[in-house]
Each structure stands twice: as structure tokens, then as C-alpha cells.
Amino acid sequence: MTVESTAARKPRRSSKRVSAAKKPASSEPQLVQLLTPEGERVEHPDYDIDLSPEELRGLYRDMVLTRRFDAEATALQRQGELGLWASLLGQEAAQIGSGRALRDDDYVFPTYREHGVAWCRGVDPTNLLGMFRGVNHGGWDPNSNNFHLYTIVIGSQTLHATGYAMGVAKDGADSAVIAYFGDGASSQGDVAESFTFSAVYNAPVVFFCQNNQWAISEPTERQTRVPLYQRAQGFGFPGVRVDGNDVLACLAVTRSALERARRGEGPTLVEAFTYRMGAHTTSDDPTKYRHDDERQAWEAKDPILRLRTYLENQGLADEAFFTELDKESDVLAKRVREAVRAMPDPDHMAIFDNVYADGHALVDEERAQFAAYQASFADASEEGK
Amino acid sequence: MAVEKMSLAKALNESLRKALDTDPKVLIMGEDVGKLGGVFRITDGLQKDFGEERVIDTPLAESGIVGTAIGLALRGYRPVVEIQFDGFVFPAYDQIVTQLAKMHARALGKIKLPVVVRIPYGGGIGAVEHHSESPEALFAHVAGLKVVSPSNASDGYWMLQQAIQSDDPVIFFEPKRRYWDKGEVDIESIPDPLHAARVARTGTDLTLAAYGPMVKVCLEAAAAAQEEGKSVEVLDLRSMSPIDFDAVQRSVEKTRRLVVVHEAPVFYGSGAEIAARITERCFYHLEAPVLRVGGFHAPYPPARLEEEYLPGLDRVLDAVDRSLAY
Numbered sequence: 001m002t003v004e005s006t007a008a009r010k011p012r013r014s015s016k017r018v019s020a021a022k023k024p025a026s027s028e029p030q031l032v033q034l035l036t037p038e039g040e041r042v043e044h045p046d047y048d049i050d051l052s053p054e055e056l057r058g059l060y061r062d063m064v065l066t067r068r069f070d071a072e073a074t075a076l077q078r079q080g081e082l083g084l085w086a087s088l089l090g091q092e093a094a095q096i097g098s099g100r101a102l103r104d105d106d107y108v109f110p111t112y113r114e115h116g117v118a119w120c121r122g123v124d125p126t127n128l129l130g131m132f133r134g135v136n137h138g139g140w141d142p143n144s145n146n147f148h149l150y151t152i153v154i155g156s157q158t159l160h161a162t163g164y165a166m167g168v169a170k171d172g173a174d175s176a177v178i179a180y181f182g183d184g185a186s187s188q189g190d191v192a193e194s195f196t197f198s199a200v201y202n203a204p205v206v207f208f209c210q211n212n213q214w215a216i217s218e219p220t221e222r223q224t225r226v227p228l229y230q231r232a233q234g235f236g237f238p239g240v241r242v243d244g245n246d247v248l249a250c251l252a253v254t255r256s257a258l259e260r261a262r263r264g265e266g267p268t269l270v271e272a273f274t275y276r277m278g279a280h281t282t283s284d285d286p287t288k289y290r291h292d293d294e295r296q297a298w299e300a301k302d303p304i305l306r307l308r309t310y311l312e313n314q315g316l317a318d319e320a321f322f323t324e325l326d327k328e329s330d331v332l333a334k335r336v337r338e339a340v341r342a343m344p345d346p347d348h349m350a351i352f353d354n355v356y357a358d359g360h361a362l363v364d365e366e367r368a369q370f371a372a373y374q375a376s377f378a379d380a381s382e383e384g385k
Numbered sequence: 386m387a388v389e390k391m392s393l394a395k396a397l398n399e400s401l402r403k404a405l406d407t408d409p410k411v412l413i414m415g416e417d418v419g420k421l422g423g424v425f426r427i428t429d430g431l432q433k434d435f436g437e438e439r440v441i442d443t444p445l446a447e448s449g450i451v452g453t454a455i456g457l458a459l460r461g462y463r464p465v466v467e468i469q470f471d472g473f474v475f476p477a478y479d480q481i482v483t484q485l486a487k488m489h490a491r492a493l494g495k496i497k498l499p500v501v502v503r504i505p506y507g508g509g510i511g512a513v514e515h516h517s518e519s520p521e522a523l524f525a526h527v528a529g530l531k532v533v534s535p536s537n538a539s540d541g542y543w544m545l546q547q548a549i550q551s552d553d554p555v556i557f558f559e560p561k562r563r564y565w566d567k568g569e570v571d572i573e574s575i576p577d578p579l580h581a582a583r584v585a586r587t588g589t590d591l592t593l594a595a596y597g598p599m600v601k602v603c604l605e606a607a608a609a610a611q612e613e614g615k616s617v618e619v620l621d622l623r624s625m626s627p628i629d630f631d632a633v634q635r636s637v638e639k640t641r642r643l644v645v646v647h648e649a650p651v652f653y654g655s656g657a658e659i660a661a662r663i664t665e666r667c668f669y670h671l672e673a674p675v676l677r678v679g680g681f682h683a684p685y686p687p688a689r690l691e692e693e694y695l696p697g698l699d700r701v702l703d704a705v706d707r708s709l710a711y
Binding site: 109136137138139140141142143144148149151153156158159160161162163164165166167168170171189190193194196197200353354355356357358360361362363 | 438443444446448449451452453454455456457458459460461462464476479480483484487488489490491492493494495496497498528529531551552553580626627628629630
């Protein structure tokens with residue numbers, strides 16, 4: 001009998017019990033893995049994937065460009081061009097793997113860190129920066145890439161995804177919906193309610209939880225006492241934990257979950273077990289709550305490095321490919337930098353735009369008053385001339 | 386003319402039926418709205434006639450109801466959700482305020498959120514805690530939401546369809562203690578715009594402005610005042626966001642006195658907003674300060690005390706007298 005199972009039968013009073021509880025739920029990860037941290041290809045009985053060399057290079061390219069974009073955005077924040085940035089560093093495989101599993105007619109409901117998924121959807125990365133620069137609260141048309149706006153309130157979008165998926169089912173369409181959220185969001189009522197609704201209505205939705213181990217400073221064991229993927233069982237649908245730093249496994253598992261949704265078999269929870277290498281956002285200081293050795297341990301599992309090792313060992317990519325990709329990264333970074341700096345502040349009157357679709361008397365009144373107030377400065381400067 | 390006499394509850398039911406019939410994208414969602422027809426029977430018979438795919442019984446989770454309605458709206462549906470009682474809306478308040486209200490603006494107008502949230506509200510039916518509240522100001526304060534409340538069967542019938550046709554989210558407050566009051570509904574007439582106030586009774590000495598359940602009380606007060614030789618005008622505001630201030634101003638410029646009446650607590654209530662705006666607009670016309678009659682800054686009391694808490698005929702008449710005494 002283990003210490004944990006003995007303790008579980010006793011009232012939880014002793015400090016010993018508390019220290020046992022600190023043991024992360026993730027200590028025994030049942031990971032689906034197809035590519036080891038050393039870059040070795042391994043088989044999994046339930047998930048198989050057969051990708052062409054070109055597709056493998058494509059996944060690598062996506063991850064490298066996404067990481068470069070992310071690094072550039074972080075730099076732009078440091079230079080004062082962005083008010084804030086939420087880095088995805090370390091989560092490229094989870095995002096590119098799941099993102100490349102999607103069909104064009106699938107619909108994505110992201111949180112605010114899904115820059116890699118946005119990339120897969122063909123959203124221009126510069127569009128993602130508007131809200132972080134403070135010129136809008138999202139700004140893109142969700143329907144042009146089937147990629148909904150970033151959602152900042154934790155977990156809210158899982159319900160939107162579920163409702164959208166209910167609509168997909170009503171329409172008789174065979175597309176699927178994917179909702180992204182984090183380990184912190186798993187504690188939110190909305191996520192539990194979205195599990196309930198999607199199960200009850202058999203909605204074609206995949207819940208893709210990126211467990212990056214930290215919700216700002218709160219570790220996963222502050223969110224849950226069971227491995228997150230096991231939550232699904234209680235709601236009546238399957239949950240699976242995948243190595244979130246393995247782009248092949250993320251692709252295979254997400255593809256399988258999406259196909260299940262398309263077949264009308266309902267939701268799946270995918271827990272991508274990964275790590276946020278950087279800070280929560282540029283306002284955060286992870287040195288205050290986590291040790292460097294943890295980060296170093298995860299660095300050895302880097303999603304990009306392991307695919308590179310595999311590509312090189314298998315002779316699937318030559319030096320020219322990597323050199324070319326470096327150049328492409330530079331071009332992307334330059335384009336992003338220039339686009340952000342050229343991004344104009346919105347017009348003053350934009351405050352009143354799109355508050356309502358059909359208009360509102362008070363908004364009209366305040367718009368007119370503010371316009372007159374603004375115009376009074378122009379009049380004053382005219383008089384001063 | 387196709388005028389029928391029916392209760393507000395029946396009018397709302399007929400309105401939903403018409404909406405479901407007219408637009409295949411309209412959906413009804415909520416707790417117990419299917420077989421039971423809702424705890425107030427507003428959706429009675431609709432699931433039987435339109436099926437479970439159109440009239441959807443939901444899990445008991447208000448945030449889930451509104452959150453999934455948002456997703457359905459994004460897919461092109463027009464969900465009409467029922468929150469069973471006023472005090473139960475708060476688990477959904479986050480979805481309504483942070484998501485439903487703001488998504489259109491966040492997308493720079495590229496998407497629309499035609500969601501109606503129906504909430505039976507207000508007291509006077511002897512209910513237990515959380516079943517008698519008037520939280521309309523909490524919603525009217527939020528940009529992106531429209532907030533309306535019918536006071537009679539005709540408005541119930543027409544305003545609900547107008548709310549469903551609106552491309553904006555509408556919080557639709559139904560005065561539950563008026564559900565069983567009957568009135569004439571002309572199902573062919575062209576109705577007033579959704580956000581226009583209506584003069585429910587004309588008068589020359591003072592204006593009573595109210596909405597939802599208090600319109601009836603104000604009409605009774607105006608009738609009682611008439612017996613004392615006072616001519617009181619009653620405005621049914623119908624909409625709390627936006628408020629038809631032009632209509633209030635027109636009335637006050639005529640009567641020079643205004644009393645605003647609602648069940649919700651006076652403090653930070655819609656009466657405060659109306660008093661402030663009308664003071665700005667009509668300062669030189671007013672013969673008395675704008676007075677307010679409403680609930681107290683206290684939790685809605687147990688049912689045995691609600692007659693004391695709710696503004697009744699006497700409290701309204703007292704305010705009329707105080708205003709006229711200036």
C-alpha cells in the first residue's frame with residue numbers, strides 16, 4: 001500500500017498530508033508520444049501517423065516561424081511597441097500539431113496565447129498584435145479564417161465553442177470545433193459547464209487543454225487533484241494526455257479526436273502536457289515562483305530541437321533547408337516589426353464604433369457631444385492663428 | 386383588425402411561437418422550457434410543436450446557457466434563452482457582461498450577437514429568496530446590451546419579437562407579477578419602436594415615469610390623484626437601455642414635475658439616471674426636484690414583508706404630494 005492511498009483514507013489534517021498533496025498529479029504522465037525528446041520515432045498502439053518528408057519539414061517550419069514571431073513580439077514589448085505580450089515559447093508543438101490537424105471548415109476558439117494556431121489558420125500574425133499594442137480588442141473577422149477572437153476571461157470560450165458545435169450539429173455539417181484553454185482555466189466553472197453541455201448534446205467539439213504547468217504563479221496541483229485528462233471521464237467522454245512537446249503526437253491525437261467529433265461521437269478532451277518556457281506574460285516574473293532547474297529539465301524536451309534531430313538523423317532536411325528557414329524567419333520578424341511600428345492609433349471617434357449593431361440613442365448622443373468637444377479645440381487653434 | 390384579449394404570459398408565448406414559425410434560426414433554450422413549458426409556462430407547447438432541436442431543455446447551468454447561446458449566435462442562430470428567475474442570472478452575468486455585450490465591438494463589427502435573455506423579474510408573488518429581484522440597472526449600465534421590459538400583453542407580444550429581430554443582445558425583463566394580467570393585443574398593428582416610451586395616461590400637473598410592473602401601480606395612482614383633482618401623466622418607459630429621454634423631456638416640459646418609480650433599489654437605480662438627465666435637460670422647466678420611489682438599500686425581504694418594500698399606491702401618491710408641495 002502506498003503512502004498516498006493510506007493517507008486518502010484518513011481525515012486530511014496532518015501537515016504530512018499536505019506535503020503529499022503537493023506531489024504533482026503529473027508525476028506519472030500517461031503520455032501519447034510518437035517522437036521522443038531525443039528525436040527517436042516511437043510507435044503508439046492507438047495513434048499512428050504517416051507524414052511525408054515535406055509535411056514533416058512543414059511542421060518544423062511552422063514551429064520555427066511561430067517561435068520567431070513570438071520572440072519578435074516579446075522584443076517589441078521590451079522596446080515599448082506593445083503594452084503586453086503573452087509568449088507561447090515552449091508550446092509550439094502543442095499549437096502547431098493541433099492546428100495542423102484542423103480542416104479549413106473547422107472552427108477554432110482560442111484563449112490569448114494561441115499564436116501558433118492562428119498561424120496554422122492563416123491569420124496574419126500582425127493581426128494578433130493589435131490588442132497587445134492597444135489599438136483594438138481583437139479586431140479580426142473571426143469568420144474569415146474560422147478563428148475566433150482571443151478571449152481573455154479564462155475559460156469563457158469553451159462555452160462559445162460548445163454552442164458553436166451544437167450549431168454545427170444542427171446544421172448537419174461534418175466540421176468540428178476546437179476550444180483551447182489552459183490548466184488554470186480547467187478550474188473555471190465555465191469549462192466544467194462546457195464539458196456538461198457538450199456531453200449532453202453530443203457536440204462535435206475537441207477541448208484542447210495546454211497544461212503548461214503554471215497559471216501565472218499557481219502550479220497545476222493548485223488546480224486539480226487528478227490528472228486533467230481524467231476529468232473527461234466523469235463527464236462521459238474520453239480524455240487523453242499527449243506529449244505536448246511532440247508535434248507528431250499532438251497532430252495524431254487531435255486529428256483522431258476531430259474525426260471522432262465528425263463521426264458524431266461527441267467531445268474529447270486532449271491534455272497536451274507541455275511547459276511554458278517563458279513568463280506568463282511580459283508583466284510576469286517567474287523567478288519569484290519557480291526554480292531554474294525545472295526550466296532546464298523542460299529545455300531538454302524542446303519541441304523544435306527534437307524534430308530537428310529527427311529530420312537530420314533521417315536525412316529528411318538538408319542544410320539548405322535550415323539556412324533558408326533562417327532567412328525566412330528574419331523576413332517575418334522584419335515584417336512584424338515594421339507592421340507594428342506602422343500601426344496607427346485608432347481615430348478618437350472609434351470609441352463609439354460598433355458598440356451596437358443597430359445603434360443606441362445614448363451612444364449617438366455621446367458621440368455627438370464628444371465630436372463637438374474635439375472640434376472645439378480645432379476652433380480654438382483656428383482662432384489663435 | 387385582429388385584436389385578441391390575452392394575458393401577458395400568453396402574449397409572450399404567442400410571440401415566441403410566431404418567432405419560431407417565422408425564422409428557422411430562432412431557438413429557445415433554458416431550464417424546463419421543453420415539456421414543462423417553463424415554470425411560468427411562457428414556452429408552453431412550443432417544444433411539442435417545434436421539436437427538441439428548436440426548443441431546448443438545458444442543464445441547470447446559467448453560464449452554460451448564455452455561453453452556448455453565444456456560440457450558437459456565432460454560428461448564425463438567434464437564441465432566446467430563459468433564465469428561470471431574476472436572482473439566478475448572476476452565474477451567467479460574466480458571460481453576459483464580458484462576452485455577449487462586448488464581442489461585436491471586439492470584432493470591429495464583423496460579427497453579430499442576436500441573443501435575447503428573457504428574465505422574469507420583480508416581486509409581488511410571495512416567492513422565496515432570489516425570486517423577486519430587479520437587477521435591470523446592472524445590465525443597463527453595461528455598454529453593448531439593450532434592456533427592455535414590457536408592462537402589458539401588447540408590448541409583451543410585440544417587444545419580444547422586436548428583441549429577437551434585433552442584431553444586438555437584448556436583456557428582456559418580464560414583470561412576473563403581471564404575467565396573468567390580460568390586455569388587448571392587436572397582432573396586425575404596426576407596433577411602436579422597441580425603445581420608444583409610451584404615454585400610458587395623459588396629464589398636466591406631474592409626470593410619473595415607470596416601466597414593467599410599476600406601470601400598473603402608477604396608472605392606479607394617477608386615477609386616485611384624479612379624484613383629488615390632480616392631473617397626472619404616466620409614461621411607460623418600456624426600455625431602460627436606451628432610455629427615451631426625449632419622451633420624458635417632452636412630458637416634463639409640459640407638467641414641470643417628475644417622479645420616477647421602480648421596484649429596484651433607489652440607490653444607483655435607473656431613477657437616478659433619469660433624474661440626473663432630466664435635471665440637465667429640463668432645469669429651467671422643473672418646479673420641483675425629480676423624486677424617486679423604489680426599493681430600499683437592503684436585500685429583497687422575505688415575502689411577508691414585500692408589501693412594505695415594494696412601492697405601492699400610497700408611496701407613489703406620497704411622492705406626488707411631495708412634488709406638488711414645492
